[in-house]
Amino acid sequence: DGGITQSPKYLFRKEGQNVTLSCEQNLNHDAMYWYRQDPGQGLRLIYYSQIVNDFQKGDIAEGYSVSREKKESFPLTVTSAQKNPTAFYLCASSIDGAGGGYNEQFFGPGTRLTVL
Amino acid sequence: GQNIDQPTEMTATEGAIVQINCTYQTSGFNGLFWYQQHAGEAPTFLSYNVLDGLEEKGRFSSFLSRSKGYSYLLLKELQMKDSASYLCAPMDSNYQLIWGAGTKLIIKP
Numbered sequence: 001d002g003g004i005t006q007s008p009k010y011l012f013r014k015e016g017q018n019v020t021l022s023c024e025q026n027l028n029h030d031a032m033y034w035y036r037q038d039p040g041q042g043l044r045l046i047y048y049s050q051i052v053n054d055f056q057k058g059d060i061a062e063g064y065s066v067s068r069e070k071k072e073s074f075p076l077t078v079t080s081a082q083k084n085p086t087a088f089y090l091c092a093s094s095i096d097g098a099g100g101g102y103n104e105q106f107f108g109p110g111t112r113l114t115v116l
Numbered sequence: 117g118q119n120i121d122q123p124t125e126m127t128a129t130e131g132a133i134v135q136i137n138c139t140y141q142t143s144g145f146n147g148l149f150w151y152q153q154h155a156g157e158a159p160t161f162l163s164y165n166v167l168d169g170l171e172e173k174g175r176f177s178s179f180l181s182r183s184k185g186y187s188y189l190l191l192k193e194l195q196m197k198d199s200a201s202y203l204c205a206p207m208d209s210n211y212q213l214i215w216g217a218g219t220k221l222i223i224k225p
Contacts, residue, residue, distance in 0.1 A: 035215075042120070042203065042215035043159075090158055103211055104149070107158035 003027065004108035006091050011113045013085075020077045021111045023091035032074035033092040033105065036060060043090065049074055050096075078113065085115045118142045120216030122204050127222045128194055136189045136202050136219045144209020150178050150189045151203040153218065159203055162189070191221075199223045 035043040045058030063082025092105040128134040147166035151159035165180035201218040
């Protein structure tokens with residue numbers, strides 16, 4: 001079955017620790033995205049990647065880092081510099097992030113990170 | 117700036133019809149998506165409009181007016197499982213989705 005996987009579903013970390021959230025897709029999509037969702041707010045873009053070995057900052061990139069060494073994988077590291085990391089993190093992918101009109105994003109199940 | 121405006125919460129009765137409105141201002145426009153999100157889960161795709169008019173898909177329909185910066189999602193024959201948040205997301209000139217905060221729809225028996 002094709003899809004996007006994120007692990008783990010729930011993650012707890014102590015304040016000051018870096019943590020990496022995984023995102024894998026087998027849809028052969030070029031573009032991948034990381035969003036953060038807080039209660040009562042819309043999705044906010046952290047980072048996105050339109051092609052392997054390239055990525056761009058979104059609206060709230062401070063305190064986060066990513067890599068895109070493989071087409072299928074786009075891990076997100078939440079660093080200790082992120083002031084308020086507790087949130088629901090969603091990874092998504094689309095066929096083409098560089099334009100071309102219809103560009104539906106498919107989402108993984110999300111990771112709920114709690115920093116204690 | 118870019119802005120999306122949707123009602124925060126709506127309540128409707130099982131079997132009825134509900135219309136969720138969305139107004140938007142974006143830098144350029146390349147279509148508009150509606151997604152459904154159940155509590156604690158990921159958003160799932162409902163519809164995409166790029167031209168003015170109504171797109172019908174089963175119990176769900178979506179309407180777009182580009183000149184007015186306006187869209188709505190129409191849900192018919194409401195079922196309890198339709199209780200969820202509905203997210204309006206226009207695509208800007210860079211083909212990035214701009215997400216609204218969503219409308220929480222509560223269905224009562």
